[in-house]
Amino acid sequence: MKQFLRMGAAALAVATLSALTACGGDEGTAASPAADGGKPAQGKITFAIASAVIGPKEEVATYAVAKDQGFYEEQNLEVETINTDGSVAAIQAVASGSADITAADAGSILAAVEKGVPVKAVGGLVQNWPWVMAVKPGSGIKSGADLKGKKIGVISLASGSAPYARAYVHEAGLDPEKDVELLPVGVGAQAAGAFNSGEVDALALYTQAYTTIELSGTGFEYLPNPDMFQGIRSITFAVRKDTLDQKRDELTRYLRAGYQGMLFASVNPEAATRIGYKVFPQILAGKSAEERVANDTKVLGAWMKTATPKSGEPETFADWGAISEQEWDKTAAYTIGAGQITKKPVMADVWEPGLLAGANTFDSAAVVAKAKAYAPK
Template sequence: MLTRRDLGLGLGAWALATGLPALAQGVRVMKLANTAAVNDPQQCFVTAGQHPRLNFYKPAGVDPEYVNMSSMTQALQSLRAGHVDFGPAVPGILLPAMAKDPSLDLVSVYKWLPGNANTVVVKPGSPIKSVADLVGKRIGVRSQGDAGIVVTKTMLAELGLKDDTCEYIAIGDGAPAGAAIDNDRVDAMVAFDTATARIELVGTRLRYVPLTPRFARLGSGWLCVPRKLLKDERKSLVALFQGMAKSTIFSNANLDAAIDLHWAVYPESKPKGRSEEEARKELAFILKDRKNSWMRRPDDPDQRMGASSLAEWNSNIEMAAESSKNPKLGKELGDPNRLFTNDLIDEINNFDKQAVIRMAREFKL
């Protein structure tokens, strides 16, 4: 079974055999703050392209490397300290942090999750029917630094409600989270779709509560970089995110192949103690909604991979101001155009998307 080291060593020979220059040296490793905490196949929208059969990164001189983080807060701290090169930008956490600490000079450069992948779940018989019913309830989140807290605050603020009487309880992932819901330790859980799908897989029955209308229209995942890195390493960033865009399109078009490629690159993430067929069935369930959230909505006027808009960032500021109870947030942040950039987007999208889709549909590992 291949490991990342095997792939790195094998790539030089593969490059010589195909007439391409060996890339063992001169590759800029771009470190990613990974708050999922595991290199599991939900990351295949990035990792599939690392396999030599696709090789979406190294020919352009870059390669992503995961650095696991316990929370969004830790990711921001690592970005500030220069321990990682890029990381997740959750506006409800990022914007108040930037307003409080101007030295946290980050720019969101790529929207990796244009669909809203947040979920609110309860037991099937729960009296909670809407987000408004979360007021005063015990709400489960993955950890105390998790985005689920900010998501709850944001949606309640949209409804003109406060979360002052809510209690946020860290219940982890998978079976522990399922047990907390089954045993009524919490009244609801707010988490990403992949996390709640994993809870269903351990046997906990869930009912999904609709997100608030305005929040549901927003994307739920951006990637940000230090402003200095954007200035100094533009070429590497274009290569990185173009590789990610290709990998995302490939994974959406052929999820089974993307999972195989992820397992080949990160063999330690392959499930133990059950058959590959069972593992694949579980992953198909976990990613059933996520794979579509990787892509732009059909009615989105801007279909470029990774693109943002000023309108959505103004909405992000407004909702972050409401959830953080800071009406001066927008003024403290200044010009909203400094928070994001589409400056790299045309170059990132300068490839044949249909060719990647054809490659995915015909691909066999």
């Protein structure tokens, strides 16, 4: 894939290094000493949510379920959240010390590292490429080449949908700076309005966002993704390097609770959706749970398909968070092509998988049983 014009530095700028304290190494520290009875020491983690929670996806599966079902309590963790406006802003929050961990776009993490921002990826989340291009049925647009002269709606110019749209049209032989126009349209009703009104000719969103819009009555025709997008990673957990040193044990426990939440949501997405309403009541948007639960369960199910293996049953899932060297290579190549970074990164500067062995030490059978036995209160 040829290099094309990079996104403006301002759009990709993460926190300036002068505002940051010096970071330490990433070899980790000894686990927190056990409290009474072998219970892990009390820990506190702040999680930066990368976007407004208007529907059930990673915030519900990893945070809400872990909070409601006692997975954080089992890990003796107090977990708080802050809201940010996209992956770049979420990484800024982690880099500045406002948060300990975030789930952000892998390309944004790679871009931050190249700029010298002291953050590292510590665990995967979305493992199947979620982005896809959609047009109106009967529009006559059948391929990327047909998008020449068209307007493409993206969530924002700082979101993962913008580099995806640029890479998509570039792969089709177009100049993403001259041949198409990217317009920020958000997600949900805002994106649907821009699409249905003709303000944009196409949308570049993730599959879960399309499911939400389709359930409101809008129809789409999806353009095929080129092979270049296969094997690219998307949403990934990231932390600041010195936080990794200082809170290695707490971060391991946080990931453990989050992956337990993922397993629970895989087994019983309706239960996870109802839990999401309790923790994030804004998802309901003034409606009752019974009015929304059927559609929202489908929405969460669509997201779970991007975040879990394509085959096998949830009970058999293992190695939560793992990202292979090949997947990182493909992700880096895509990120270079998308203009987010200029060269292949040194993986040791980007990726610290050392927390995952500990994060995967939980009783999967007990989580599965809990999910199957869930009864709304």
